[in-house]
Amino acid sequence: MQIHADLSKKAVVASAELPWIPSPMQGVERRMLERDGAEVARATSLVRYAPGSAFSAHSHDMGEEFLVLEGTFSDETGDYGRGMYVRNPPGSSHTPNSRDGAVILVKLRQMAPWDNHVVRVDTSHPQAWQDGRPGEAILPLFANAHEQVDMIDWDPEVKLPSATFPGGVEYFVLAGTLEDDEGSYPAGTWLRLPPGTSQSVRTLTGVRVWRKTGHLLGAGFQGSEP
Known part of the structure; x- marks a missing residue:
């Protein structure tokens, strides 16, 4: 299966316009944003767990990264409520479940084989946020030589100068509306721009986004660890 x-x-x-597609496990459904492969695939998805649902034990040979959007997601390592950002490195395994229900934004099979970082960030803690440019607050989630992941707040009526992303950029709009010269992207929009793209971001309403940069240039992860 190939989607974007x-x-x-x-x-x-x-x-929000996509249907929820049942997964192989009862009570677990997906909205597929990008996918390259069958059940085991390089994928970015929204995954919804019904209350009391679970996925069978499995491993992530090329890693897993997710942000909890609603409810509480659980596995053997803990309970992760709304706003938790989690990275499980290549070779990790777990049995995910949700007692009360959850929705997560999840990326699978998109980590370098040498990325052994275990990351847990609670984005709901105000002290985790940093001041950026005027009208901007940033919460760094993860960075290495190949990618940078942040949560960003832009105040209403912010307009940023054009920036070029040599390794591409990806957004998920969490609240408000993001705009650029090519369109308007309300909450729930997933946007991916290829390597070398220039973009001028603005917002009239104010916006919160999850953003990843740099990762598309080295998506094949050829070569050795830097």
Whole structure:
């Protein structure tokens, strides 16, 4: 299965307009944003767990990264409520479940084989946020030589100068509306721009986004660890 699998092309998905597709496990459904492969795939998805649902034990040979959007997601390592950002490195395994229900934004099979970082960040803690440019607050989530992941708040009526992203950029709009010269992206929009793209971001309403940069240029992870 291929959904927005060509990383050299722009992709925009209004996730609220997608159907929830049943997974192999009862009570677990997905909205597929990008996918390259069958059940085991390089994928970015929204995954919804019904109350009391669980997924069978499995491993992530190329890693897993997720942000909890609603409810509480659980596995053997803990309970992760709304706003928790989690990275499980290549080779990790778990049995995910949700007692009360949850929705997560999850990326699978997109880590370098040498990325052994275990990351847990609670984005709900005010002290985790840092001041950026005027009208901007940033919460750094993860960074290495290949990618940087942040949560960003932009105040109403912010307009940023054009920036070029040599390794591409990806957004999930969490609240408000993000705008650029090519469109308007309300909450729930997933946006991916290919390597070399220039973009001028603005917002009239104010906006909160999850953003990842740099990762599309080295998506094949050829070569050795830097």
